Amino acid sequence: MGMTNAERQRKFRLARDADPQRRQAYLNKCKKKYKDDIAVGKKKLVKDMTEREHRREKKKNGGKDKKKLRKRQKDAHEMTKSLETPPQSPSSDTNASSRQKKQADRRKKKEVAKCYRINKTLELEIKHLQKKAEMYKKRWQREKIKARGHTEDSPRTMTKTLLRNFPVGKKKVKKALFQFHVLVEQLKKNMQSKRRLRSSGSQEISQVPC
Template sequence: MALSNAERQRRFRAKRDAVPAEREKYLMKGRERYKQECNSGKRKPVEQLAEREKRPIRKRWRIQKRKDRARERETRNIFDNIQTPVSSSDERQSIRNKSSIKRKRREEAKVYRDKRKLEPEVSNLQKKVAMFKKRLYRKTEECSKLTPDTPKKRTRKLLRHLSSKDAKRSLFKCEVIMEAIRRTWRKEKGQSRFYQIPLQSNS
């Protein structure tokens, strides 16, 4: 079956456009012809046309530009497939492993940077905690001075600041003094009166 004129033209254009150099040569001739026709007055430049006449021309340009970009992508993909050999499964696994290692290193670097950024803040918080501890200690000391000094409190203070040996010595002295006081009271008030005084020892 014989081809129609339109089909022959379509095949001719497809064959011509398949070669980038031939396609560029055709476009260059078209641009030169357009300039010559504009200079001779046979055709008006697009910028001199009315807005109604510009719209179909620009539409054709956009369609042609999309076709050109699609053709360039297809040609580039074909060229890349020819140049790049098909990688084996081991090579693909190696690429994935390298990508995983890079990602892990990026995450570790980010954690390190975040840690360095937070160090001054942590240091300031530690200083504030120490400062508030000192304030609390001073307030506690002030409050303890305002409360009455009871025998129980004096005993705690004595045991807090003395060693075991010093505490035993102090308690022994207290017992000696208490015994002396008891003897004095026995002589003055008698045995029955002595057992009623609040200075009795529980030892």
């Protein structure tokens, strides 16, 4: 397999930098071009830049130069490594491992697809069961209301019904609470009168001569 243009350029730069004379000639050429660019106004010195141009130039070239330097160092290391070690010839073990990896990937994809199908089926079944449960719950509530119509409500049921409709049936709640307090007061009076009767009866019995 032939080299790419980038690889050819890296190889050329490595060969050029390996020769001190060629390296110096290249640097002199770069310096001359830089001076020519300044003379024609293509580039500016820092003292000739405005503050805004200076900030923009620093921001543009600061990270870019470091990135280029790291890339050149990495490319040089890879090129040196590739020149020192010849490429390995493909072996049968590599082909076998790649074939096994493809088969394992296919099996994994099939298992994942199967899990997705099972999950989808279970989700549909859960939704169906939830609908049935809601339907039976409503039926039970209707039957309970029907049965309640033939029997008297307990005090707790009546209280809950009044409180549930409190904003609408405020007068009913007020009346029920009034009746409750009247009933409690009457029960208290009855209990007190019974206690008095019992105490007076016991005193009469104790005063009877033997």
